[in-house]
Amino acid sequence: MKVDQWSILCGLSTWAGICLIGHSIWSLVQSSKRVDSAKSRLVAAMFGLGGAVCLVGGTLLSPSSGARGVGALPIVWPVLPFFWLYTAALSLVAITAGIRLALSHDWAARRKYVRILVWCMGGVALFSVLAMMSREEARLLIGAVPLDTALKGTFMFSVIVLVAWIFGRATNKSDAIGPFRILAVCAVSLILLLPVAWMVVTSFKEYGDITGQRITWIPQISVRHSYFDKERPLVTTQWQGETVWGTVIEARDGSLHLEVERPFLLRGTRLNVDSSETRPAARSAPVVRLSVDGTEATGFERRVNVGGEREVEILTPASLAGRVVTTDDTSPVRKVGVRWDNYSDALEWLPAETNHGLVYFQNSLFLAFMSVLGTCLSCPLVAFAFARLKFPGKGVMFALLVGTMLVPPAVTLVPKFLLWRQIGAYGTLVPIWLPTFTSSAFFVFLIREFLKSVPRELESAAYLDGANFWVVYWSIVLPQLKPVLVVIGMWTAIGAWNDFMGPLIYVSDSSQLPLTYAVQLFTADKSGDFGLMTAFSVMASIPVVGVFFLAQRKLFDSVRLSGRN
Numbered sequence: 381m382k383v384d385q386w387s388i389l390c391g392l393s394t395w396a397g398i399c400l401i402g403h404s405i406w407s408l409v410q411s412s413k414r415v416d417s418a419k420s421r422l423v424a425a426m427f428g429l430g431g432a433v434c435l436v437g438g439t440l441l442s443p444s445s446g447a448r449g450v451g452a453l454p455i456v457w458p459v460l461p462f463f464w465l466y467t468a469a470l471s472l473v474a475i476t477a478g479i480r481l482a483l484s485h486d487w488a489a490r491r492k493y494v495r496i497l498v499w500c501m502g503g504v505a506l507f508s509v510l511a512m513m514s515r516e517e518a519r520l521l522i523g524a525v526p527l528d529t530a531l532k533g534t535f536m537f538s539v540i541v542l543v544a545w546i547f548g549r550a551t552n553k554s555d556a557i558g559p560f561r562i563l564a565v566c567a568v569s570l571i572l573l574l575p576v577a578w579m580v581v582t583s584f585k586e587y588g589d590i591t592g593q594r595i596t597w598i599p600q601i602s603v604r605h606s607y608f609d610k611e612r613p614l615v616t617t618q619w620q621g622e623t624v625w626g627t628v629i630e631a632r633d634g635s636l637h638l639e640v641e642r643p644f645l646l647r648g649t650r651l652n653v654d655s656s657e658t659r660p661a662a663r664s665a666p667v668v669r670l671s672v673d674g675t676e677a678t679g680f681e682r683r684v685n686v687g688g689e690r691e692v693e694i695l696t697p698a699s700l701a702g703r704v705v706t707t708d709d710t711s712p713v714r715k716v717g718v719r720w721d722n723y724s725d726a727l728e729w730l731p732a733e734t735n736h737g738l739v740y741f742q743n744s745l746f747l748a749f750m751s752v753l754g755t756c757l758s759c760p761l762v763a764f765a766f767a768r769l770k771f772p773g774k775g776v777m778f779a780l781l782v783g784t785m786l787v788p789p790a791v792t793l794v795p796k797f798l799l800w801r802q803i804g805a806y807g808t809l810v811p812i813w814l815p816t817f818t819s820s821a822f823f824v825f826l827i828r829e830f831l832k833s834v835p836r837e838l839e840s841a842a843y844l845d846g847a848n849f850w851v852v853y854w855s856i857v858l859p860q861l862k863p864v865l866v867v868i869g870m871w872t873a874i875g876a877w878n879d880f881m882g883p884l885i886y887v888s889d890s891s892q893l894p895l896t897y898a899v900q901l902f903t904a905d906k907s908g909d910f911g912l913m914t915a916f917s918v919m920a921s922i923p924v925v926g927v928f929f930l931a932q933r934k935l936f937d938s939v940r941l942s943g944r945n
Contacts, residue, residue, distance in 0.1 A: 394438030400431025463511035467504055474500035583915040584718035590910045601717040605680035605695065606662040612683075614641070615658040619651060622732065625661055626651070643728050668692060668710040672700055678713060679705075722915035729906060730898065733891065737898055737919075744877055744894040745923075747813055751876035752869050754816030755823060759868065760861050762819045763827035764853055768839070778828075785821045797885060811886045812879065816872070823868050830864045831857075870931060877924055895920050 407424035474497055481493040582590060584599045608614075613628040615636065624646060626638030636658060640649040665680040670692060677700055679692040689708045694700040727736040734740055765771075766778050800811040834857070842852045858865075880896040887893055902916050 390438045392438070393434045397431040397433070397435030397438060400427050400434060402431075404428030404431060461511065461514065461517075463507045463514055467507040467511055470500045470503040470507065474504060579914050580918055582910060583722055583918045584720070585722075585911055586719050587909065587911055588712075598716055599718050600714045601719050603667040603713040603715060604664045605667050606664050607680065607682075607693075608660060609663050609682070614661045614663050616661045617653050617658040619653065631655065643732070644725070645729065645732065667695070667713040669713055670705070670707055670710045672703070672705055675700065681710075719911065722911045723919065726902070726906075726912045726916040726919070729902065729912065731890075734898075737895070739891055740893060740895045740898040743809065743883075743892055744896070747809060747879070747883075747894055748873045748876040750813035751816045752872050754813060754818075755820060755872045756865055756869055758817050758819040759823040760827055760858060760865065761853070763824045763831060764857055766824065767828045767831040768836075781821050782825055785825075793885075800886060806886060807888045807892075809883065809887065809892055812882045813876075823872075826868065827861060827864055830861065834860045866931065870927065873927060874924055 404424045404427040407427065477493045477496040477500060481490055481497065484490050484493065581597055581599065585596070586599075586601060589596050589600060614625060615628060615638065616623060616625050617638075618624075622643065624638075624640050625642045626640045628636050629639055629650070630637040634655050635652050636655050637650065637652055640646045640651065665682065667678055667680050668690070669676065669678055671677070672694065675697065677694050678696045679694040682691040682693055682704065684690050685706070687708075689706050690710055691704055691706050692710065694703045694705065730737045730740075766774060766781075796811070797806075800806055805811050805814075838856050838860075839852050842856050847855070877894075878896060879894070880900065883892070883894050883897060890897075899916065899920050903913060906912050
C-alpha cells in the first residue's frame with residue numbers, strides 16, 4: 381500500500397476511534413439511567429473497545445508519527461477546483477437528503493426530500509461533466525500535526541469529551557443524523573481555525589521554537605539569570621523624554637559615554653550623559669547546562685565570542701559557583717511558559733512619534749467609527765425612499781444605483797483622486813470616511829429587500845395618527861431595520877479596519893495612516909522574526925474579534941428575527 385493511502389487510512393482510523401469512544405461514553409451515561417441496561421452497556425463497551433483500537437492503531441502506525449513518544453495528529457484535506465467543489469457540496473447534500481428520506485415517516489417531508497435529492501443529483505451530474513471538461517484535477521493534502529505525548533493525550537481527551545457532549549445534547553429520535561452533522565461542522569471548524577490557533581501560539585514563542593524542525597504547540601521559554609556586568613556596565617537614563625538603556629563605553633570627568641541598546645530603534649546610538657543622571661541596570665542572560673571536569677553544572681552566558689564559544693559563569697553546584705569557563709558544548713535550560721516580551725518588543729519597534737502604535741490605532745478607530753456612522757445614517761434613508769416613496773424615475777434611478785456595483789473600483793480611482801485633490805482634501809482622512817455618508821449601492825439594495833418583509837400597516841397607522849415622514853422613519857422604520865443594520869455595521873467596521881489602499885493613496889503624513897499600514901511596515905522590517913510579527917498581527921486583530929464577540933448575540937438574534945419576518 382502506498383504511503384499516501386496508508387496515511388489516509390490511519391487518519392480515518394484515528395478520527396473514527398475518537399468518535400466511537402465519545403459515542404461509547406455517551407451510551408454508558410445513558411445506560412446508567414435505566415434499570416435494564418446490561419445489553420446497552422455491553423454494546424457501549426464494544427464501541428469503546430473498537431474506538432480505542434482504531435485510535436491507538438491510527439496514531440501509532442501513521443507514517444507521520446516519530447520516535448521518543450512523539451506522535452502525530454493526521455489531517456487529510458481535499459483541495460478541489462471550482463466545479464469539483466460544487467460537485468462535492470451537492471453530493472453531501474444529496475447524501476443527507478437520502479438519509480433523511482429513508483428515516484422520515486411523513487409523506488410531506490418525503491416529497492420535499494425527494495425534490496431536494498433530484499435537484500442535487502442533477503447538479504452533481506452537471507458539475508461533474510463541467511469538471512471533467514475543465515480537466516482540473518482534485519487532490520488531497522495529506523499531513524499531520526506533530527504532538528508531544530502529553531499534549532496529544534490532552535487533545536484526544538478533550539475531543540472525546542466534546543463528542544460525548546454532542547451526542548448527549550444533539551441526539552433526537554426524529555433526527556438521527558443530528559450529532560453527526562454537528563460533528564462534521566466541528567471538524568471543519570477545527571481545521572479552519574488551526575492557522576489562527578497557530579498564529580496565537582506562535583506569538584508567545586521564542587525564536588528557537590519557531591525556526592526548529594519540530595512543530596511545538598506548547599510554548600517554552602529559556603530560564604534567565606539577572607546579573608550586573610562589571611566589564612560592560614549597563615545603565616539606564618532619560619534622554620529626550622525617553623528611557624534608554626546603554627552600555628558604558630567610557631567614563632570621564634563625571635560624564636559617561638554610552639552606546640544605546642534599547643529602545644531598539646535607537647540601538648547603536650552613542651551619547652554623553654551626566655553620571656549623576658544614570659543608575660545601574662542588570663543584564664539578563666540565558667541559563668545553560670554544561671559539563672565541567674566531568675561534573676554536570678548550570679550557569680549563565682556572560683557573552684558569546686566571535687568563534688561561537690560561550691563564556692559561562694557557573695551557578696551550580698556550589699563548589700564551582702563563580703567560576704568562568706569557555707565552551708561551545710552547552711544546552712539551554714527551558715521550562716513551559718509564554719514569552720510576553722514579544723508583544724512589548726513589537727510595540728517598541730514602532731516609531732516613537734506614533735507613541736508606539738497608539739496613533740495608528742486611533743486613526744483606524746476613527747475611520748471605523750465614522751464609516752459605520754455614515755453608512756448607518758445614509759443607507760437606511762435612501763433604501764426607505766426607494767422602498768416606500770413614489771416619485772418619477774424611481775425605477776431608473778434604482779437601476780442606475782445598482783449598476784454602479786458593476787463598475788470596477790480601479791476605473792474610478794484616478795477621477796476620485798483628482799477630485800479630492802482639487803477640493804483640498806488630499807493628505808487627510810476625509811476621502812476615506814466622507815463617502816460613506818452618501819450611502820452604498822449594495823447596502824441600499826440589501827436594506828430595500830429587507831423592507832419588503834416589514835408590513836406597511838405599521839407606517840399607515842402612524843400616518844393616520846398624524847405622524848409625519850421623519851417621525852415614521854425614525855420611530856417605526858429604523859427599529860424594524862435593526863437586524864440588517866447590525867450586519868451592515870459589522871461589515872462596514874471590519875472593512876474600514878482592514879482598509880489599506882485607501883489611506884495609502886490619499887494620506888501622505890505617516891501620523892495619519894491606520895493600523896493596516898503599521899502591519900505592512902512591521903512585516904517589511906521584521907519579516908524574519910515570526911514571534912514579533914505574529915504578536916503584532918494578534919494585537920491588530922483583537923479589536924475586530926472583540927467587536928464580533930460583543931455583537932454576536934445581537935447578530936444571531938437579528939438573524940432569527942429576520943427569519944420570522
